[in-house]
Amino acid sequence: MITPQQIRGARAMLGLTQAALAAAAGLSTTALNNIERGTADPKASTLTAIRKALETAGVIFVAENGEGPGVRLKKAGM
Template sequence: MIIPEQIRGARAMLGLTQAELAKSAGISTTGLNNIERGSADPKASTLRAIQAALENAGIIFQSDGELIAGGAGVRLARLKE
């Protein structure tokens, strides 16, 4: 599952506001704000909706095992030339 830091980082990379991401994911802006601050315990389906919205916008999520230095991360998908 994705973590709040990944959501914030991905959103920043894309230049999305919380309202824009929340709309894409089908959740409230307040709900997204609470998730990003770590003050909510969202359902797995909510995290999947956020992840799908970010992936559709061009983000790739990396898990602990995919990173050399450890820790979860995000990156922009390589654009097709």
């Protein structure tokens, strides 16, 4: 699953506000804020909705490679 740090990083890369990402993922802004701060314990389905919204907007989530999980922008044409 994705981490709060990945969510914040992906959102920042894309220039999305919390409100925009929350709307795209079908969440309240408060819920997304709590998830990003690590003060919520979201369901797997909630994290999946956030991940799909961010991937649709143009990021790829990178699995842990010894230095921790990451996120990057998609290459053009992907």
